[in-house]
Amino acid sequence: MLAAAKYIGAGLFLNKYIKEMGIITIFSSIYVTAFIIYFLYTHLFDLYLIENNYLLLTISGGLIVSSQSDKPKLKRLTKEEQKQYIIPDNLQQILVGLLLGDLWADKRGENTRFRFKQGICHEAYLLHLYELFKDYCPQTPKTQISLPHKKTGNIYKTILFYTYSLPCFS
Numbered sequence: 001m002l003a004a005a006k007y008i009g010a011g012l013f014l015n016k017y018i019k020e021m022g023i024i025t026i027f028s029s030i031y032v033t034a035f036i037i038y039f040l041y042t043h044l045f046d047l048y049l050i051e052n053n054y055l056l057l058t059i060s061g062g063l064i065v066s067s068q069s070d071k072p073k074l075k076r077l078t079k080e081e082q083k084q085y086i087i088p089d090n091l092q093q094i095l096v097g098l099l100l101g102d103l104w105a106d107k108r109g110e111n112t113r114f115r116f117k118q119g120i121c122h123e124a125y126l127l128h129l130y131e132l133f134k135d136y137c138p139q140t141p142k143t144q145i146s147l148p149h150k151k152t153g154n155i156y157k158t159i160l161f162y163t164y165s166l167p168c169f170s
Contacts (some may be wrong), residue, residue, distance in 0.1 A: 009125070028167070034115040037050050038166055073155060074139060075138055077126050077164055077166075082111065082164070082165075082167055083167060084164050085136065085166045085167075085168050086166075086168055087168045087169070091132060091133065092127075094132065095114070095169075100118075100131075102117070102118075103115070103116060104117065105169075106165075107170065108165070109165065110167070110170070111165040111166055111169065111170055112165060112166070112169040112170045113162055113163050113164060113165040113166070113169065114133075114161060114162070114163045114169065115161075115162050116129050116133070116141075116160060116161050116162075116163075117158055117159070117160035118158065118159055118160070119144065119156065119157070119158055119159075120157040120158060122159075123159050126141060126160070126161070127141065127158050127159075130161055133161075135164060135168065136163045136164055137161055137162065137164065138159070138162050138164055139162075140161065140163070141159050141160060141161040142159070142160065142161070143158065143159050144158050144159075144160065146158070
């Protein structure tokens with residue numbers, strides 16, 4: 001019983017520490033605590049700080065959860081700056097074709113933004129799209145590593161970028 005209390009105490013401490021650092025943002029606190037307690041119990045986790053302030057948590061046999069610990073501030077555009085953006089015909093045609101495929105559009109307020117997302121095997125294609133739309137984007141493409149799929153256990157790596165929310169996209 002005393003050993004279990006030690007693991008729970010250590011797990012709660014690590015849960016608070018990890019949340020403060022912004023390492024894991026995809027779990028609720030209950031799942032993070034349970035996750036940490038389990039791997040504390042088995043002693044199979046390591047933390048690595050690698051390039052671009054990415055923190056990787058590697059656990060027994062290659063499960064990787066990654067997140068950026070120092071997220072850069074995104075430049076917000078004023079309404080006047082947003083109105084200055086115009087989409088040329090060639091980019092409009094590309095957007096229509098992509099919307100018929102796997103481009104995702106999000107209209108939260110009065111303006112629309114786009115999310116371009118592909119599997120890592122299509123990285124060159126996505127980087128080409130980014131070169132076409134980089135003037136409409138607040139940041140460069142980033143990679144994401146998923147948790148294991150519930151049924152298959154596969155881990156997927158994707159690359160994505162977002163555009164600004166602009167009136168010319170609406």
